[in-house]
Amino acid sequence: MRQYDLIVIGSGAAGMIAAITAARQGKEVLLLEKLSKVGAKLKATGGGRCNLTNTLSNNDFMSRFGREGKFMMPALKALDHKALIDFFAELGVETHFPDGFRVFPKTHSSQTIITAMEEEMQKLGIAVLCSQKVEALLFQGEQVTGVKTETESFDAANVIVATGGLGYPMLGAEGDGFELAKQVGHKVTALHPAMMPLKTKERWVENCRADTLPKVEMFVNIKKYKKLKAKGDLIFTKTGIRGPVVLDFSREITPLLSKFDEVPLLMNLTKGMNEEQIRAHFKEEIYKNQEHTTLSLVQTLLPEALSLELCHLADAEPDLSFNKQKGEVRDKLIKLLAWTPLTINGHDGFKMAMITRGGVTLKEIDPNTMASKKLKGLYFCGEVMNLDGPCGGYNLQWSFASGFLAGQLMA
Secondary structure, three states: OOEEOEEEEOOOHHHHHHHHHHHOOOOOEEEEOOOOOOOHHHHHHHHHOOOOEEOOOHHHHHHOOHHHHHHHHHHHHHOOHHHHHHHHHHOOOOEEOOOOOEEEEOOOOHHHHHHHHHHHHHHOOOEEEOOOOEEEEEEEOOEEEEEEEOOOEEEEOOEEEOOOOOOOHHHOOOOHHHHHHHHOOOOEOOOEEEOOOEEEOOOHHHHHOOOEEEEEEEEEOOHHHOOOEEEEEEEEOOOEEEOHHHHHHHHHHHHHHOOOOOEEEEEEOOOOOOHHHHHHHHHHHHHHOOOOOHHHHHOOOOOHHHHHHHHHHOOOOOOOOHHHOOHHHHHHHHHHHHOEEEEEEEOOHHHHOOEEEOOEOHHHEEOOOOEEOOOEOEEEOHHHEOOOOOOOOHHHHHHHHHHHHHHOOOO
């Protein structure tokens, strides 16, 4: 049986860059993928456009991951966004950042990234075997010795687990890496779907589906969790909410839904205007146009369908002028415009999740090498670990950086 220096399990961003990095050091590398082709989840990333990374400094980048973010420092020092851009330039992939923040391949196609990495693996002589699901890690004492798949076993003194999480199950995500980690004594935290649409208790949202609302602010209206907040574009759906702000905030909401049946939110839909500013705005608009109805007045701030729903929620007559509404109705409407309540009561689980919240606990992994503290020769990288970030190239950059660092294990 051929003896490999390294076996990499999984052919996503982390797995492929780990294999390339190790092979560039002259190591014999085997990459195992359970699907029929490599990079399936990577191909779907960012709607197929592949937002590789972003232009934040390492410190700002880490801060977006919360208190666990500091764990990434050694990996980001090894491969920050500038080094990642250079890495792909070496492979012939040109990148750019059209909005000054998010970095894409110039083709805006993830297939460009996959093809470049496949060609590099072929050039380096990396053995790639698809349709090989790893069922167990092999080890003797405290040393890993290889892996066992459904059909055979492979020997290596080093194994990298780069299997990803539970997001995109239609692309093969089944949590294999979590089970492999548990087999050798690693702790896996609670797993929650993240970066996904959310469902609401309120049904009025389905009448407001036509528009994207910019710069919406939202926070969790539970005393202990009021520090959880987000800002970004919002879209109402037939059953709830989606859009960039929801994709980001769902990372915080889905764990709360496992504790509470419902999670109340307060949302500012008026680009940060407070009650006093809304009153002043209304006064100015009425001065300019005496013919304003309450509905047309609210429409100076929000789309028609949403304006009508908020009028209904405030018990305001849409066709009546604002000043002819009862005082308590005017106050209620202004309060609703400043902070609109919404109740999250569900989601579609991992089938709609792009990433996983949770994973192999970081306390049992050496951040300087990505090595397991439980089993010599075992390494983890990417989404299989308990570290996840918001939209905007964060999670792919982390996958590439951690994979790169893990691939240097025998430097």
